[in-house]
Amino acid sequence: MNTEHTNQRVEQAIANDARTNELGVRVECVEGRVLVEGEVASAERRDAVLTVVREHVPEAEIVDHLQLSDAAEPPRHAEVVERE
Amino acid sequence: MTSSDAGIRIAAVGDVHMADDLRGRYAPALAELNGQADVLLVAGDLTQHGTLDEAAAFAEEFATSDVPVVAVLGNHDHHSGLEQEIAALIARTGITVLEGEGTLLDTERGRIGIAGAKGFCLGFTGRCAANFGETQMKAFTQHGIDSAGLLRHGFDALDRAEPRADVRVALTHFAPTTSTLHGEPAEIWPFLGNHLLGEVIDEAQADFAVHGHAHAGSERGTTDGGIPVRNVAQPVIRTAYRIYEIPVKVTAG
Numbered sequence: 001m002n003t004e005h006t007n008q009r010v011e012q013a014i015a016n017d018a019r020t021n022e023l024g025v026r027v028e029c030v031e032g033r034v035l036v037e038g039e040v041a042s043a044e045r046r047d048a049v050l051t052v053v054r055e056h057v058p059e060a061e062i063v064d065h066l067q068l069s070d071a072a073e074p075p076r077h078a079e080v081v082e083r084e
Numbered sequence: 085m086t087s088s089d090a091g092i093r094i095a096a097v098g099d100v101h102m103a104d105d106l107r108g109r110y111a112p113a114l115a116e117l118n119g120q121a122d123v124l125l126v127a128g129d130l131t132q133h134g135t136l137d138e139a140a141a142f143a144e145e146f147a148t149s150d151v152p153v154v155a156v157l158g159n160h161d162h163h164s165g166l167e168q169e170i171a172a173l174i175a176r177t178g179i180t181v182l183e184g185e186g187t188l189l190d191t192e193r194g195r196i197g198i199a200g201a202k203g204f205c206l207g208f209t210g211r212c213a214a215n216f217g218e219t220q221m222k223a224f225t226q227h228g229i230d231s232a233g234l235l236r237h238g239f240d241a242l243d244r245a246e247p248r249a250d251v252r253v254a255l256t257h258f259a260p261t262t263s264t265l266h267g268e269p270a271e272i273w274p275f276l277g278n279h280l281l282g283e284v285i286d287e288a289q290a291d292f293a294v295h296g297h298a299h300a301g302s303e304r305g306t307t308d309g310g311i312p313v314r315n316v317a318q319p320v321i322r323t324a325y326r327i328y329e330i331p332v333k334v335t336a337g
Contacts, residue, residue, distance in 0.1 A: 042105040072324035074113040
């Protein structure tokens with residue numbers, strides 16, 4: 001299958017699969033490897049994305065570039081918002 | 085009506101995508117809100133898959149806020165077809181959930197009115213879906229048009245209230261402007277927002293607007309009419325919430 005089609009198929013699976021429903025993850029298949037990029041909110045969600053990827057391209061080596069969201073700290077200051 | 089010099093302080097976050105794995109992530113910061121902000125707005129995608137268990141996780145986490153919480157739903161909250169049940173469950177914990185409605189809160193610094201609606205896709209001027217052709221295309225487009233109508237209903241409700249709000253704010257999930265979408269691929273902007281939402285905000289002469297949905301967008305923008313807009317999607321703001329202070333127009337009386 002064309003590489004672009006594979007990328008699209010796996011991204012759609014990550015968006016549609018009930019275990020993930022992640023819309024912001026991108027994959028790119030390159031020479032037997034699949035790069036997985038984007039941001040997810042927890043380690044559990046990263047594992048779920050990688051499971052779905054593995055199921056769709058079981059022959060590929062997975063390169064995990066997923067980032068975890070920052071811990072939700074309170075902000076340090078308020079912004080005064082006025083019309084320009 | 086007179087008000088103190090300081091403006092009304094609005095805490096806001098969107099796209100928290102709560103589920104059991106995120107329980108406890110926001111509660112410590114929410115417990116610090118009192119004294120920092122007058123209200124917390126949550127701009128949709130309260131849950132990850134739109135399930136009732138996730139809605140309960142959201143409600144229990146955000147009910148720990150010590151200031152009033154006002155929310156709209158997002159597309160993730162609709163995914164399981166349980167949006168009405170989710171809204172009802174969350175509302176039972178004291179959180180206000182808006183869809184085509186307005187709500188008013190009296191604070192020490194003045195009266196704030198919030199008009200809320202989820203919004204929808206459609207696109208922006210020149211790059212916009214048209215209400216034409218196949219039934220499915222017209223249904224998609226009409227939902228975008230209707231979503232802006234719901235936001236207008238929210239402002240209409242605020243404008244019927246007496247006394248009038250000192251500060252009027254739009255709360256949506258989808259974006260009312262492209263100015264907070266920079267960072268997202270331009271090809272998907274029609275799926276991230278809707279120019280009619282921006283028109284409603286401009287026609288209502290709102291003071292401020294917040295939205296979420298665009299995780300890779302940018303925080304600061306304005307409507308075409310110059311009204312300040314903030315994209316508070318959590319992956320954009322990277323904190324538990326942001327706090328915005330909106331000056332209160334002081335009038336004699």
